[in-house]
Amino acid sequence: MSKATVSLDSYQLAQYAVQVPCYICEGGNNHDAELCRYCQAPMALAHQARAQKVHPQMIATIGTADAGKTVYLGMLTDMLSRQAKNLHLTARGAFSVSLQQHTIASLSRCRFPAKTPNEPDRWNWVHCQVRMDGRRQPAELIMPDLAGEAILEEIDHPGTYPVIKAFLSRCVGLMLLVDSARLEEGENDQDFFTMKIVTYLTEMHRQQPTGKKGRKPAPLPAVSIVFTKADHCDESFEDPAAYARRRTPGLFQLCKEQLPRHEFFAACVVGAYTYRWELETKVQVPLRIEPRGIIPPFAWLMQQLPKT
Ligand SMILES: Nc1nc2c(ncn2[C@@H]2O[C@H](COP(=O)(O)OP(=O)(O)OP(=O)(O)O)[C@@H](O)[C@H]2O)c(=O)[nH]1
Ligand SMILES: [Mg+2]
Ligand SMILES: [Zn+2]
Numbered sequence: 001m002s003k004a005t006v007s008l009d010s011y012q013l014a015q016y017a018v019q020v021p022c023y024i025c026e027g028g029n030n031h032d033a034e035l036c037r038y039c040q041a042p043m044a045l046a047h048q049a050r051a052q053k054v055h056p057q058m059i060a061t062i063g064t065a066d067a068g069k070t071v072y073l074g075m076l077t078d079m080l081s082r083q084a085k086n087l088h089l090t091a092r093g094a095f096s097v098s099l100q101q102h103t104i105a106s107l108s109r110c111r112f113p114a115k116t117p118n119e120p121d122r123w124n125w126v127h128c129q130v131r132m133d134g135r136r137q138p139a140e141l142i143m144p145d146l147a148g149e150a151i152l153e154e155i156d157h158p159g160t161y162p163v164i165k166a167f168l169s170r171c172v173g174l175m176l177l178v179d180s181a182r183l184e185e186g187e188n189d190q191d192f193f194t195m196k197i198v199t200y201l202t203e204m205h206r207q208q209p210t211g212k213k214g215r216k217p218a219p220l221p222a223v224s225i226v227f228t229k230a231d232h233c234d235e236s237f238e239d240p241a242a243y244a245r246r247r248t249p250g251l252f253q254l255c256k257e258q259l260p261r262h263e264f265f266a267a268c269v270v271g272a273y274t275y276r277w278e279l280e281t282k283v284q285v286p287l288r289i290e291p292r293g294i295i296p297p298f299a300w301l302m303q304q305l306p307k308t
Contacts (some may be wrong), residue, residue: 023049023056023142025166025243039118045127051054056140057125057305058170060221063177065148065191068090068228068269072177073145074103075269076294077126079296085133087299091139092230093126099163099277103270107269109219116147120163122240123147132274132302152193169204173222173301180227180266182238183247191248194225202258217302222261222304224297225251237293240264265302267293 006145019028023046034043044211049056077100080089091097102124106113116123124145131138146164154161168174176197182190205220227236227243236243241264244252252268255262271290 004143016212018204018243019047022046023168024058024087024163035040035121036163037064039166041103041163042095042169043198044095044123045125045133045222048127050138054137054140056142057172058167059141059143059173059175059301060146060168060171061143061175061176061177062146062151062168062197063148064152064179064190064207065178067148067190069148069177070145071100071103071107071269072114072175072226072228072267072294073126073143074099075107075291076091076298077128077143078104079291079294080130080298083295087132087133087295087302090131092129096126096128096308097122099126107286110285112286116145116154118147120150120161130302135307137307139302140184140295151197155196165204168201169208171221171306173292174224176223177228178225178244178248178251179229180243180247181229181232184232189206189212191250194248194251197252198223198258220259222257222301223255223263225262225264226293226297227264227266229268229291230293231268231270233266236266240266261304263291263297265300267291267295269295270295 020031020032020043021027022029022036022039022043022070024039024041025036025039027036029043035041036043063069063071076206077089080087081091081100104115124166126143128141128143129138130141144167150161151164158165172174176194178190179195202220208218225244227240228237243266244264269291270286270288271288274285276285277283
């Protein structure tokens with residue numbers, strides 16, 4: 001009678017019995033899942049966080065569609081990864097370099113990067129370490145590039161994008177981008193949209209369970225409000241708070257009443273631009289890359305972060 005050796009795969013089944021919590025929404029996932037089955041955030045974030053002692057803090061960059069989030073975040077991460085002193089960023093994991101790589105590659109071909117798709121599995125997530133002067137320990141941060149349409153959809157219809165709610169409820173700092181090109185065109189939708197975002201945040205924070213008896217609720221995140229595309233309005237660089245009072249009075253007042261830690265900034269990535277027609281669509285073309293005011297909103301936010 002012949003004998004056959006059959007290897008037992010039961011050890012593999014044992015691995016599936018242990019669930020790995022998603023770093024963003026804390027939902028349990030199989031150990032080999034690439035994306036969280038509940039919120040579609042990359043599970044690499046959870047694996048990296050488990051492998052190190054310090055737990056990354058979350059920083060959100062939010063604003064309407066077209067506000068300039070991708071361009072701003074891509075330029076910010078690129079500048080910080082090249083800057084050697086004061087504030088320096090090191091990407092954690094190859095996927096954390098994609099945003100910077102795509103943004104800079106597009107700009108150097110005289111194009112702006114493409115619109116961020118609405119599907120969470122196609123967003124770029126930056127997991128990085130930031131070293132700062134005056135702090136012994138570097139900060140570990142997670143900063144995704146969210147799609148503006150998805151942000152507003154979640155605010156109007158809560159539950160549409162669970163990843164956005166989970167992320168915003170846990171973030172310690174926020175960069176709220178306001179499109180100053182639209183403000184200069186005389187549109188006031190930026191004022192309404194950004195007021196909606198601030199109200200959503202403060203409401204969500206109020207509804208959060210305060211935890212065990214005696215434990216204080218987490219403080220509201222620090223918020224830097226950034227007027228993007230400020231090449232359209234030099235005056236916003238001179239006094240961003242005065243510009244906010246004039247151009248976005250609703251947002252200015254709401255921040256004053258509701259956000260104990262906030263500051264206004266102006267930033268732009270290009271110094272000159274033109275337009276070209278592509279398939280009957282007018283497309284903006286960056287001519288000169290001349291970043292201004294990119295680092296201050298982030299540097300201010302870093303000073304507000306709790307020390308880990
Ligand atoms: N003049 C000028 N235009 C800019 C600047 N930054 C972005 N833009 C314009 O704004 C557009 C949108 O920028 P994005 O960074 O893709 O905007 P977004 O907020 O990521 O938009 P979604 O991905 O739809 O959420 C770009 O295609 C440019 O036309 C800037 O600094 N100056
Ligand atoms: Mg984008
Ligand atoms: Zn999740």
